[in-house]
Amino acid sequence: MLDLVRTLLEASPLLALFLAIAAGYALGQISFAGVSFGAGAVLFTGLIIGAIAPKAAPPGLVGTLGLVMFVYGVGIQFGPQFFSSLKGPGLKYIALATVSVVASLLMAMALAGPLGISMGTAAGLFAGSGTSTPTLQAALAAAGNQDPAIGYSVSYPFGVVGPIILMTVMAAWVKPTFKAPSQSVRVAELTLESTCEDRTVEEVSAILPSDLKIVAVRQHHVNAPPVAGTRLHEGDGLLLVGNPASIERAKAAMGHEEPGRISRDRANYDVARVYVSKPAFVGKGVHEIPLPDFPVVISHVRRGDADIMASSDLTLEFGDLLVAAVPSNRKADLQRHFGDSIKGNAELSFVSIGVGIALGLLLGMIPVPLPGGGTFSLGVAGGPLVMALVLGWLGRTGPLGWRIPVVANLVLRNLGLSIFIGAVAIGAGTPFVQTVASSGIQILLGGAAVLLTLVLITLVAGYLLGIPFDDLLGVCAGSTGNPAILVAAGRLAPTERTDLGYAICFPSMTIVKIIAVQVLLS
Numbered sequence: 001m002l003d004l005v006r007t008l009l010e011a012s013p014l015l016a017l018f019l020a021i022a023a024g025y026a027l028g029q030i031s032f033a034g035v036s037f038g039a040g041a042v043l044f045t046g047l048i049i050g051a052i053a054p055k056a057a058p059p060g061l062v063g064t065l066g067l068v069m070f071v072y073g074v075g076i077q078f079g080p081q082f083f084s085s086l087k088g089p090g091l092k093y094i095a096l097a098t099v100s101v102v103a104s105l106l107m108a109m110a111l112a113g114p115l116g117i118s119m120g121t122a123a124g125l126f127a128g129s130g131t132s133t134p135t136l137q138a139a140l141a142a143a144g145n146q147d148p149a150i151g152y153s154v155s156y157p158f159g160v161v162g163p164i165i166l167m168t169v170m171a172a173w174v175k176p177t178f179k180a181p182s183q184s185v186r187v188a189e190l191t192l193e194s195t196c197e198d199r200t201v202e203e204v205s206a207i208l209p210s211d212l213k214i215v216a217v218r219q220h221h222v223n224a225p226p227v228a229g230t231r232l233h234e235g236d237g238l239l240l241v242g243n244p245a246s247i248e249r250a251k252a253a254m255g256h257e258e259p260g261r262i263s264r265d266r267a268n269y270d271v272a273r274v275y276v277s278k279p280a281f282v283g284k285g286v287h288e289i290p291l292p293d294f295p296v297v298i299s300h301v302r303r304g305d306a307d308i309m310a311s312s313d314l315t316l317e318f319g320d321l322l323v324a325a326v327p328s329n330r331k332a333d334l335q336r337h338f339g340d341s342i343k344g345n346a347e348l349s350f351v352s353i354g355v356g357i358a359l360g361l362l363l364g365m366i367p368v369p370l371p372g373g374g375t376f377s378l379g380v381a382g383g384p385l386v387m388a389l390v391l392g393w394l395g396r397t398g399p400l401g402w403r404i405p406v407v408a409n410l411v412l413r414n415l416g417l418s419i420f421i422g423a424v425a426i427g428a429g430t431p432f433v434q435t436v437a438s439s440g441i442q443i444l445l446g447g448a449a450v451l452l453t454l455v456l457i458t459l460v461a462g463y464l465l466g467i468p469f470d471d472l473l474g475v476c477a478g479s480t481g482n483p484a485i486l487v488a489a490g491r492l493a494p495t496e497r498t499d500l501g502y503a504i505c506f507p508s509m510t511i512v513k514i515i516a517v518q519v520l521l522s
Contacts, residue, residue, distance in 0.1 A: 002052065005052060005053070006052055006053045009049060009052065009053035009056040010053045010054075010055040010056045013056050013057060013058040013059070013426075014058060014062075016049050016053060016056035016057075016058070016426055017058050017062070017419065017422045017423060017426065018422075019045075019049065020042055020045045020046040020049050020422040020425065020426060021042055021045075021418045021419070021422050023045040024041040024042030024043070024044065024045040024046065024418070024421075024422065025041070025042065025418070027041040027044065027045060028041030028042070042418050042421045042422045042425065043152075043153055043156055043421050043424075043425045044425075045422075045425075046421065046422045046423075046424070046425025046426045046428075046429065047153055047425045047426075047428065047429045047433075048429065049425075049426050049429060050425060050426040050427060050428060050429015050430060051429040051430055051433045052429070053426075054429065054430040056426055057423065057426045057427035058423045058426070060423075062419060062423050063137075063419065063420045063422075063423030063424055064137070064380055064420075065416075065419065066415070066416040066417065066418070066419025066420035066421075066422075066423065067133060067134060067137050067380065067381055067416065067420040068357055068360075068361070068380060068381075068384050068416070069412050069413065069415065069416025069419075070133065070134075070412075070413050070416035070417040070420060071134050071381055071382075071384050071385040071388065071416075071510070072353070072356065072357055072360065072384045072385070072387075072388045072412075073388075073404065073409045073410075073412045073413035073416065074385065074388070074413060074506070074507060074510075075384070075385045075386070075387070075388025075389040075390075075391070075392055075507060076356075076388045076391065076392040076402060076403055076404050076409060077392065077404075077406075077409050077413075078389065078392065078503045078506065078507050079388065079389040079390065079391065079392020079393040079394075079507075080392060080393050080395070081500065081503035081504070082389055082393070082503060082504060082507050082508065083389070083393045085500070085503070085504040089467075089471070090504045092465075092467075093467070093471070093475045093501060093504050093505055094504060094505060094508050094509075096458060096461060096462055096465065096467070096475060097458060097475055097478065097479040097505045097508070097509050097512075098508075098509070098512055099457065099461070100453075100454050100455075100457040100458040100461070100479055101130065101454060101479060101509055101512050101513060101516065102512075102516065103453050103454070103457050104126060104129055104130070104450050104451070104453040104454035104457075105126050105513075105516045105517075105520065107449060107450050107453040108122040108123065108125045108126040108129075108151075108446075108450045109122055109520065111125070111446045111449060111450070115442050115443055115446050116442075117147075117151070117443060117446075118143075118147045119143075119520060119521060120139065120143035120145060120147030120148050120151070120521065121147045121148065121150055121151040121443075122151060122520075123139040123142075123143065123147075123148050123151065123517045123520055123521055124136065124139060124147060124148035124149060124150055124151020124152040124153075124154075124155070125151040125152075125154065125155045125443075125446055125447050125450050126139075126151075126155075126450055126513070126516070126517065126520075127139055127148060127151070127152050127155075127513065127517065128151060128152035128153065128154065128155030128156040128158075128159050128447060129155045129158060129159045129162075129447060129450040129451035129454055129480075130159060130454060130479070130480055130481055130509070130513055131156060131159040131160060131480055131481045131485075132481050132509075132510055132513050133381075133417060133420055133421060133424075134381030134382065134385065134510050134513070134514055135381070135510070135513040135514055135516075135517055136148055136149065136152045136424065137379070137380065137381045137420070137424075138379050138381055138382065138513075138514040138517050138518055139152075139517040139521060140424070141379055141380075142517060142518050142520075142521035142522065143521050146427060146428050146431050147431075148517075149424050149425070149427065149428035149431070150428055150431050151443075151447070152424075152428075153425065153428060154443050154444060154446075154447045155446075155447030155448075155450060155451060158447050158448050158450075158451040159451055159480060159481075160485065162448070162451045162452065162455060163451075163455045163476055163477070163480045163485045163488075164485055164488040166452075166455050166456065166459060167455075167459065167473055167476060167485075167488065167489060167492055168488070168492065170459050170463070171469070171473075171492045171493075174463070174469060176469035176470070176493065178469075178470055178493055178494065178495050184243075184306065184307050184308070184309075185241060185242065185243075185300045185307040185308070185309055186241070186242065186243070186244040186247055187215075187239070187240070187241050187299075188239075188240045188241075188247045188250075188251070188257055189237060189238075189239055189240075189257060189258055189259055189260065189261050189262045189263065190237065190238045190239075190240055190250065190251060190254060190255045190256070190257060190258075191235065191236070191237050191255050191256055191257070191258045191261065192232055192233070192234055192235065192236050192237070192238065192254055192255040193234055193254065193255045193256070194234045195253065195254055195255075196232050196233075196234070196236075196254050196255070197232075197233055197234050198231055198232070198233065199231070199232055200228065200229055200230060200231055200232070201214060201217060201226045201227060201228055201229070201230045201232065202228035202229065204232060204238075204254070205226075205228075207253075208240075208246075208250055209242070209243070209246035209249060209250070211242045211243040211246050211309060211311075212240055212241070212242035212243065212246045212247065212250060213240070213241050213242055213297070213299060213309070213310070214226040214238055214239070214240060214297075215239040215240070215241050215297050215299045215325045216238070216239035216262055216269055216297070216325050217230055217232070217236065217237070217238060217239075218236060218237030218238075218239075218261065218262050218265075219232075219233075219236050219237075221265075222265075222268055223239075223262055223265055223266075223267075223268055223269035224268065224269060225269065225295035225297060225325070225327075226238075226297065227295075237258070237261050237262050238254075238255075239262045239263075239325070241299040241300055241309070242309060243309070266328055267328060268327065268328055269325060269326070269327060269328060270325070270326065270327075270328040270331060271323060271324070271325055272323075272324050272325075272326050272331040272334050272335070273302075273321055273322070273323055273324075274321070274322050274324070274334055274335050274337075274338045274339075274340040275319060275320070275321055275322075275338070275339065275340050275341060276316050276317070276318060276319065276320040276321075276322060276338055276339065277318065277319075277338070277339030277340065277341035278338060278339035281316050281338060281339075282316055282317060282318050282401055283315060283316070283317075283395075283396045283399075283401040284315065284316055285312060285313050285314060285315055285316075286298060286310050286311065286312050286313070286314050286316065287312035287313070289316065291337075292330070292333060292334065292337045294326065294327055294330045294333070295325075295326065295327060296324050296325075296326050296334065297324060297325045297326075298310040298322050298323070298324045299323050299324065299325065300323050301314065301316070301320050301321065301322055301323070302320070302321035302323065303317065303319075303320050303321070303406065304406035304407075310322070315395055315396065317401070317403050317405060318405045318408075319405035319406065319407060319408070322338060349400070349401060351400065352400045352401060352402050353404070355400065356384075356387060356388060356391050356402060357384055357387075359387050359391075360383045360384030360385070360386070360387035360388060361380060361383055361384060362383070363378060363383040363384075363386060363387050364377055364378040364379045364380055364381070364382055364383020364384065365377060365383070366378075366383075377518075378511070378514065378515075379514065379518070381510075381514055382510075382511055382514040382515070385507060385510060385511065386511060389507055454479060454480065455476060455479075455480065458472075458475060458476045458479050459472065459476055462475060462476075468497065469493060470493035470495045470497040470498055470501075471497050471498075471500070471501045472501070473489035473492055473493050473498050473501065474486070474489060474493075474497060474498035474499065474500060474501020474502045474503075474504075474505070475501040475502075475504070475505050476489065476501075477489045477498065477501065477502045477505075477506075478501055478502040478503070478504060478505025478506040478508075478509060479505050479509050481506055481509070481510070486498065486499070486502045489502075
C-alpha cells in the first residue's frame with residue numbers, strides 16, 4: 001500500500017503539494033492548549049509526504065512563485081504603517097528587534113560546531129525560530145542545498161509555540177493594565193443649544209474640529225441633508241461623525257447628545273452602505289469622485305476591519321464599504337452608482353501586481369557591496385518585499401493603483417505561503433528524518449536555544465526600556481513573525497497597539513533576517 005502511495009505521489013508532484021496543503025490546513029485548525037499553527041502546519045504534512053515519497057518535490061520555481069506572492073502581499077498591506085511609524089517610536093522598536101534578531105543569529109552560528117551541523121542548517125535554525133519563510137528561501141539560495149530546510153523544520157515549532165508561552169508568562173508576571181480600545185470613528189446625535197442660534201450649517205462646520213463631519217440636520221421633526229445655507233436654531237439636531245475626542249469637544253461647545261432622535265426617523269433621509277466595485281472610482285480621492293444628482297454625504301469608509309473618516313484626501317480602493325446619508329428613496333440609485341458588488345473585495349489589478357513584482361525582482365538582483373569585498377542581494381524574497389513596502393506606501397503612481405483589497409490580499413498571501421512551505425517541506429522530508437535520527441535531541445535543543453535568545457532579549461530589554469506592554473508584545477510578534485503569535489498577543493493585550501508593533505517590525509525584521517543569512521553563508 002505504501003509503495004502504491006509513493007508511486008502515485010512521485011508521479012504527480014502537484015498532487016503531493018496540494019495534498020500537503022489540504023492536510024496541513026486541516027491540522028493547522030486544531031488548537032493545542034490554545035495554540036494553532038495555521039498555514040505553518042503545512043510544513044509538517046509536507047515533511048511526512050517528503051519522507052514517504054522523496055521524488056515528489058515540485059520544481060523549485062513553484063515554491064519561489066508562492067514566496068513572491070506572500071512577501072508582495074505583506075509589503076503592500078504594511079507599507080503605509082511601516083513608513084509612518086518611522087516618525088514616532090518605530091525606530092526604537094526596530095533597533096530593539098534588530099539586536100534580538102542578530103543575537104539569535106549569533107547563537108545559531110555558535111551552536112553549529114558543538115551540534116555538529118553545517119552553517120546552512122544553523123541558518124535554517126535561525127530562520128525557523130523566527131518563522132520566516134523569506135529567510136529560508138534566502139538561506140536555500142545562498143547554501144545551494146537543502147540543509148537550511150532541515151534546520152527550519154526543526155526550529156519552526158519552537159518559533160510558533162515558544163513566543164506565545166513566554167509572552168503569556170511575562171504577562172502573568174507583569175500584570176499589565178490597558179485602556180479600553182478607542183474608537184477610530186464615532187457617530188453622535190447632537191441637540192443644539194443657544195450658542196448655535198441663527199448660525200448656518202457652513203458657519204458651524206467651520207468651527208468644528210477638522211476631523212468631524214455633519215452628516216444630517218433635523219429641523220421641524222424632519223431629517224434633511226446638511227445644506228450650507230441652512231440656518232440652525234436651538235433645539236435642532238445634528239448627526240455628527242468623526243473622532244470620539246472631537247465629538248466630546250463639540251458637545252461641550254454646542255449642545256448635548258440625544259441618541260436615537262435622528263436615527264429612529266428614516267422616512268426622508270437614511271443611511272446607505274455600498275461597496276466600491278466600479279474601476280472608475282478606485283484610486284481617486286473622496287473629493288474627486290463624481291456623485292449622483294441627489295444629496296449624498298459620505299460619512300466614513302469601512303476598509304477591512306477598520307473604520308476611516310471620509311476625509312477629502314482619502315483614496316478609495318476596491319472593496320471599500322462607503323457609509324453615506326441619502327434621501328430614503330434614492331438608496332438603490334446610490335448602489336447602482338458605485339456598483340455595490342461584493343466582488344469589489346476580490347478585485348485586483350494584475351497589471352499593477354505584475355509591474356510591482358517585476359520591479360521587486362529587478363531590485364533583488366542588484367548586488368550590494370559588503371565590507372571586506374563580498375556582496376549580497378535582496379533576492380527573490382527581499383526585493384519584492386522592499387518594493388512592495390514602497391509601493392504600498394505610495395498607493396498610486398499615475399494610472400496604476402498599487403494597493404490590494406484586504407480580502408484579496410489575504411488570499412494571495414496565504415496561498416503563496418502554503419505553496420512555498422509545502423514545496424520546501426516535501427523536498428526536505430527525507431533529509432529531515434535522517435538528520436533528526438542522527439543528531440537527535442541536540443538539534444532540537446539548539447532550535448529552542450536560538451528561539452529563546454530572540455524572544456527573551458526582545459521582551460526583557462523592551463520591558464526595561466519602558467516600552468508600553470501592548471507595544472512590546474507587537475514588537476515581539478513582529479520580530480518572530482508568525483500570525484498566530486500576533487493573535488496571541490492581541491488576546492493578552494486587547495488594544496490596537498499590538499497590530500501597530502507587528503506592522504513596524506515584521507517587514508523590517510524580514511529584511512534584516514534575509515540580509516543576515518546571506519552574510520552568514522557568503
